[in-house]
Amino acid sequence: MVTDLKKPLVRYETKEFLSRYLLIGIVSFFFLLLILMPLGSMFYYSTSEGLYAFFQAVTSPAALFALKFSVLLALATTVCNVFIGTLGAYVLVRYDFPGKNILNAVVDLPIAVPTAVTGFTLLLLYGPIGIFGKYLSQHGITILNAFPGILLAHVFVTFPFVIRSVSGVLEGVERNYEEVAKTLGASRFQIFKHITLPSIKGGIISGLILTFARSLGEFGATMMISGNIALKTQTAPLFIYKRIQELDYTGASAMAILLALTSFIILYSLKVITKRKEKSS
Amino acid sequence: MTKEPEDQVTPRSIHTKNIVKSYDENMVVNDVSLDVKNGEFLVILGPSGCGKTTLLRMIAGLEKQTYGDVFFDDINVGGIPPQKRNIGFLFQQYTLFEHMSVKENIEFGLKLKGVKKAECEKKITELLDIMGLSEMLNRNPKNLSGGQKQRIALARALAMNPSVLLLDEPFGALDASTRTKMRQDVKDIQRKLGLTTILVTHDQEEAFELGDRVAVMNQGKIEHIGTPQEIYDNPHTAFVAQFIGTVNVLNGVFEKGKIKLGYLLLDTPKLNFKFKEGDSLKLLVRPEDVEVEKALAKMKRKEEITTGKILNLLFLGPFVKLRISLGRGITVRVLKPKEEITKKKFKIGDDVFVNISKFKVFPESVDASIPTPVSNILKV
Numbered sequence: 001m002v003t004d005l006k007k008p009l010v011r012y013e014t015k016e017f018l019s020r021y022l023l024i025g026i027v028s029f030f031f032l033l034l035i036l037m038p039l040g041s042m043f044y045y046s047t048s049e050g051l052y053a054f055f056q057a058v059t060s061p062a063a064l065f066a067l068k069f070s071v072l073l074a075l076a077t078t079v080c081n082v083f084i085g086t087l088g089a090y091v092l093v094r095y096d097f098p099g100k101n102i103l104n105a106v107v108d109l110p111i112a113v114p115t116a117v118t119g120f121t122l123l124l125l126y127g128p129i130g131i132f133g134k135y136l137s138q139h140g141i142t143i144l145n146a147f148p149g150i151l152l153a154h155v156f157v158t159f160p161f162v163i164r165s166v167s168g169v170l171e172g173v174e175r176n177y178e179e180v181a182k183t184l185g186a187s188r189f190q191i192f193k194h195i196t197l198p199s200i201k202g203g204i205i206s207g208l209i210l211t212f213a214r215s216l217g218e219f220g221a222t223m224m225i226s227g228n229i230a231l232k233t234q235t236a237p238l239f240i241y242k243r244i245q246e247l248d249y250t251g252a253s254a255m256a257i258l259l260a261l262t263s264f265i266i267l268y269s270l271k272v273i274t275k276r277k278e279k280s281s
Numbered sequence: 282m283t284k285e286p287e288d289q290v291t292p293r294s295i296h297t298k299n300i301v302k303s304y305d306e307n308m309v310v311n312d313v314s315l316d317v318k319n320g321e322f323l324v325i326l327g328p329s330g331c332g333k334t335t336l337l338r339m340i341a342g343l344e345k346q347t348y349g350d351v352f353f354d355d356i357n358v359g360g361i362p363p364q365k366r367n368i369g370f371l372f373q374q375y376t377l378f379e380h381m382s383v384k385e386n387i388e389f390g391l392k393l394k395g396v397k398k399a400e401c402e403k404k405i406t407e408l409l410d411i412m413g414l415s416e417m418l419n420r421n422p423k424n425l426s427g428g429q430k431q432r433i434a435l436a437r438a439l440a441m442n443p444s445v446l447l448l449d450e451p452f453g454a455l456d457a458s459t460r461t462k463m464r465q466d467v468k469d470i471q472r473k474l475g476l477t478t479i480l481v482t483h484d485q486e487e488a489f490e491l492g493d494r495v496a497v498m499n500q501g502k503i504e505h506i507g508t509p510q511e512i513y514d515n516p517h518t519a520f521v522a523q524f525i526g527t528v529n530v531l532n533g534v535f536e537k538g539k540i541k542l543g544y545l546l547l548d549t550p551k552l553n554f555k556f557k558e559g560d561s562l563k564l565l566v567r568p569e570d571v572e573v574e575k576a577l578a579k580m581k582r583k584e585e586i587t588t589g590k591i592l593n594l595l596f597l598g599p600f601v602k603l604r605i606s607l608g609r610g611i612t613v614r615v616l617k618p619k620e621e622i623t624k625k626k627f628k629i630g631d632d633v634f635v636n637i638s639k640f641k642v643f644p645e646s647v648d649a650s651i652p653t654p655v656s657n658i659l660k661v
Contacts, residue, residue, distance in 0.1 A: 174376075176376045177376050177378065179343050179363075179376075180370060180376045180434075181378075181389070182343065182362070182363045182364055183341060183343075183363050183364070183366075183368055183369070184389055184390030184393070185364045185390050185393050185394055185441065186389075187364065190393060194378075194389070195378060198378075199380070
């Protein structure tokens with residue numbers, strides 16, 4: 001051992017150095033291959049016919065509608081799931097009831113079920129032959145090929161995100177805090193508002209970000225249920241698909257760039273806002 | 282419950298009547314009837330898992346009893362939620378709301394109650410003054426020490442002018458010196474306000490220091506309730522004798538109305554249990570109740586006195602701990618003041634006369650394998 005200590009330590013340090021940079025290299029390579037190259041090619045194609053063509057492609061009424069529709073849809077989906085997901089997480093974590101385990105397993109189902117299947121089941125349920133579809137159409141309510149149907153599909157597909165991220169945080173929140181609030185005279189609602197909600201805020205925000213991003217990019221279920229009608233039910237991803245079908249690569253990649261940029265800006269600003277709030281509190 | 286005038290503490294007595302809590306087959310609290318007088322400080326002492334916290338939580342209304350009733354004065358609080366029982370509750374883990382400042386924590390309940398801002402401010406200043414934490418007003422609880430956190434939690438509970446104060450191992454997470462200081466402060470505040478208080482702990486020193494009376498709990502039942510001295514000197518059960526302080530558990534036999542222990546024949550004290558000739562029994566002897574003298578030839582040997590040999594001698598500051606062999610495989614632990622040992626010049630290996638002056642007798646069947654509680658000066 002004594003002789004070992006006398007040896008110069010260069011070899012060991014070199015090894016450490018090499019392995020570190022090897023790992024960084026591998027990660028960078030995959031990052032480049034999987035994310036940067038596709039994004040780069042998208043950018044290349046979108047501007048290959050000049051910036052004017054790019055600008056025209058993204059300002060066409062159909063493109064603007066698709067983008068607006070997608071953002072609106074993602075916002076509505078997020079609002080629905082923040083509400084249902086937080087409530088669901090609270091019930092699943094805080095209460096014991098028969099069938100809780102089954103319900104817990106069902107929550108994750110939307111992740112495993114192909115989105116096309118989701119769209120198809122909604123089609124069956126709310127379509128002209130479906131139980132709900134028949135009843136609702138009698139009362140003049142259309143779900144299929146309309147905003148409510150697409151919203152339903154998006155809420156279903158993104159359902160696990162808020163509920164799972166909130167459950168994770170809520171499980172770590174000791175019940176003592178809620179109990180002490182009880183002894184201080186707080187009602188159930190006051191406890192939720194003043195004690196529970198601030199403690200699970202982080203979980204809600206991360207669930208919300210995932211939901212929004214996933215909804216903005218949703219394709220399969222939307223394709224099945226929306227009818228892909230331009231200026232009526234066409235979301236941004238469906239717009240891209242349509243442009244590709246019509247071999248308009250510039251239009252497709254221009255919208256793709258815009259979609260990527262929009263989601264990046266929204267997600268980034270959300271992160272900045274939450275960080276600022278955390279710091280100030 | 283009747284409405285209390287603001288800013289005035291009206292302590293209430295607490296009674297539990299045949300209270301039971303069971304989960305499936307498991308009886309956690311088993312038929313406990315307890316009377317805590319108005320303004321009294323009662324400590325419920327017991328090992329972990331004995332049901333003491335569950336009992337406290339049932340009194341607070343945080344847990345519903347399976348059977349039995351809880352009364353504050355003569356009001357059955359069974360249907361009253363914890364929000365309306367007018368209690369102050371302290372948990373071991375401080376439970377300060379970390380997204381609120383110290384001030385916001387204390388005014389939390391007051392605000393919900395609709396107390397006016399000026400009155401809130403006055404109350405907060407007053408309480409922080411009592412706690413000696415006035416400069417912490419706008420701090421975040423995250424930046425406070427354990428002791429400071431628990432003081433704020435206490436201030437928050439007291440802000441509501443509770444009729445009863447319920448403390449669930451409130452000093453358990455504090456370091457030794459803070460704990461001692463905090464205990465004294467809690468006792469002072471309790472006395473000053475005359476609050477009916479129940480504290481739950483597994484620490485005997487804490488129980489004796491704080492409790493006007495102490496209730497020793499084991500396996501869901503209260504085995505003995507009384508003043509610290511009553512419990513120490515006259516334990517009702519073998520468990521209580523062993524849980525409080527240190528005790529020698531020796532095996533004896535009932536013979537001709539006396540107790541035979543090795544070579545010793547002891548006169549029976551007033552027995553709580555009936556024994557037949559030849560019955561095995563357990564003798565519980567406090568280390569300080571063993572008299573030790575140097576074995577001198579001139580001393581007359583009596584039946585109550587036996588010879589022994591000092592196996593070990595350990596200085597513990599004001600006290601000295603001795604381990605003495607009485608032969609036949611019996612050893613006793615003895616605790617004597619330092620002066621006595623110095624005067625009598627005891628050394629390891631010395632032959633001594635031993636007399637057991639005070640002891641308690643319990644039937645053999647009583648389980649002696651009880652976990653020893655945390656160490657303190659009484660333990661050797």
